[in-house]
Amino acid sequence: MTFRLTCPVCGKRDVYEFTYGGPERGPRPAEGDAAERADPGAAAEAHFRWAQFRMNRPDPREEWWYHGAGCGVWFSTWRDPATNREARPGGAETSGNEASGGDSS
Numbered sequence: 001m002t003f004r005l006t007c008p009v010c011g012k013r014d015v016y017e018f019t020y021g022g023p024e025r026g027p028r029p030a031e032g033d034a035a036e037r038a039d040p041g042a043a044a045e046a047h048f049r050w051a052q053f054r055m056n057r058p059d060p061r062e063e064w065w066y067h068g069a070g071c072g073v074w075f076s077t078w079r080d081p082a083t084n085r086e087a088r089p090g091g092a093e094t095s096g097n098e099a100s101g102g103d104s105s
């Protein structure tokens, strides 16, 4: 199955032009001596959870994509993995974004 993503530079393109970069994880937890002094072990645990844990729910989520076959830009976009359609935060699908049946190459 193919679908289209909207690159902020190039516009709508087939997903095969992109590389998936994973879900948006939020800000990186504090690290270093100050964080370790505040609560030894907690900083390492927080970083481990930030780096390794992934929720695998079929809900719309913000994801990172790389347009390697185009402009070479990393960008984040919202996508519903259940339908492969771009979505807005909260789940509403963006207008005019229909799944492609392989009509582009």
Ligand SMILES: [Zn+2]
Residues within 6 Å of the ligand: 007, 008, 009, 010, 011, 067, 070, 071, 072, 073
């Ligand atoms: Zn692009």
